[in-house]
Amino acid sequence: MGRPPCCDKEGVKKGPWTPEEDLVLVSYVQEHGPGNWRAVPTRTGLMRCSKSCRLRWTNYLRPGIKRGNFTDQEEKLIVHLQALLGNRWAAIASYLPERTDNDIKNYWNTHLKRKLQAGGDAAAKPAAQRPASSSKGQWERRLQTDINMARRALREALTTLDDIKPQQPDVADGVNGAAAAGADSGSPAASSSSAASLSQCSPSAAGPYVLTTANISRMLDGWASKGRSAGAAADSPSGSSASEVSHGSGAAARALGSAFEYDRKPAVLAPDQTQLNAIETWLFADDNNNNDHHGHAAGGSGLLGVPAMGYPF
DNA sequence: AATCAAAACAACCGCCGTTTT
DNA sequence: AAAAACGGCGGTTGTTTTGAT
Numbered sequence: 012m013g014r015p016p017c018c019d020k021e022g023v024k025k026g027p028w029t030p031e032e033d034l035v036l037v038s039y040v041q042e043h044g045p046g047n048w049r050a051v052p053t054r055t056g057l058m059r060c061s062k063s064c065r066l067r068w069t070n071y072l073r074p075g076i077k078r079g080n081f082t083d084q085e086e087k088l089i090v091h092l093q094a095l096l097g098n099r100w101a102a103i104a105s106y107l108p109e110r111t112d113n114d115i116k117n118y119w120n121t122h123l124k125r126k127l128q129a130g131g132d133a134a135a136k137p138a139a140q141r142p143a144s145s146s147k148g149q150w151e152r153r154l155q156t157d158i159n160m161a162r163r164a165l166r167e168a169l170t171t172l173d174d175i176k177p178q179q180p181d182v183a184d185g186v187n188g189a190a191a192a193g194a195d196s197g198s199p200a201a202s203s204s205s206a207a208s209l210s211q212c213s214p215s216a217a218g219p220y221v222l223t224t225a226n227i228s229r230m231l232d233g234w235a236s237k238g239r240s241a242g243a244a245a246d247s248p249s250g251s252s253a254s255e256v257s258h259g260s261g262a263a264a265r266a267l268g269s270a271f272e273y274d275r276k277p278a279v280l281a282p283d284q285t286q287l288n289a290i291e292t293w294l295f296a297d298d299n300n301n302n303d304h305h306g307h308a309a310g311g312s313g314l315l316g317v318p319a320m321g322y323p324f
Numbered sequence: 325a326a327t328c329a330a331a332a333c334a335a336c337c338g339c340c341g342t343t344t345t
Numbered sequence: 346a347a348a349a350a351c352g353g354c355g356g357t358t359g360t361t362t363t364g365a366t
Contacts, residue, residue, distance in 0.1 A: 113335090
């Protein structure tokens with residue numbers, strides 16, 4: 012038979028996370044590491060389902076996450092990757108290690124989609140939104156054209172990023188790249204030196220990092236300075252906004268302090284160089300090899316010219 | 325200052341492939 | 346081998362914030 016249920020459906024709390032819950036979760040992950048989410052509710056006493064815990068950690072509490080303030084380069088990269096990959100946000104997020112798929116998805120839905128619609132840029136129009144051609148041959152030719160256009164655009168974007176030298180050696184906590192959850196699902200964790208520089212995109216200038224050690228204290232100080240008692244926030248989020256609730260409480264987080272192991276460990280291993288070379292080879296390969304957009308539509312994986320990547324288009 | 329609409333964001337829902345019993 | 350939960354992903358919704366009138 013199957014496995015026992017991870018958590019009761021009844022008595023599971025929903026809605027915004029309180030600072031206390033965040034701290035409990037962070038403490039647990041600090042001790043046990045991310046994973047085995049089904050055990051989290053029972054072992055921590057959190058009245059949350061395992062799924063909710065994983066989501067909270069992945070999207071908000073995980074160290075090295077940058078939130079808000081998407082740079083032009085990031086924006087451009089997202090647009091191009093979306094054109095290339097469609098709405099595969101996890102795959103896209105793997106190219107922006109500091110961003111979560113949820114964040115990118117939200118940003119796309121609230122900013123970029125509208126912007127593109129307004130701009131009427133056919134080239135950047137998502138492949139998924141384009142009308143399907145009537146015949147397979149036409150569809151394949153169109154796909155090949157799309158791939159090549161997107162590829163050129165992506166290369167261009169990454170080339171631009173290459174020009175952006177890291178402004179700082181690193182943030183204090185030294186974490187650049189906890190990759191998105193989907194980073195290990197067949198997508199490259201990062202691509203080439205371009206992506207490496209991307210992952211260092213102005214760490215100080217951009218938005219807040221959510222749960223690096225320093226920022227725990229910083230944001231919790233802010234939260235505490237608002238005069239919110241921990242108890243008041245715990246079970247009555249209605250009294251405060253969701254964003255306030257999403258912050259933490261100071262003392263406990265400081266207790267985590269520098270002992271917070273995971274904010275010093277990249278959550279994902281450095282990309283394998285072989286993998287990067289494959290990506291670079293593909294990305295920067297002479298376009299002439301694929302310039303015949305209309306003539307070689309068929310041909311299995313060779314169609315896409317990405318044998319090493321194995322993109323499942 | 326009040327009201328309304330649009331934008332932004334956090335979290336949930338449902339599906340699917342994988343894993344475990 | 347089958348059944349059921351897990352883990353992950355993308356879509357969607359609900360709430361809060363911001364800007365315009």
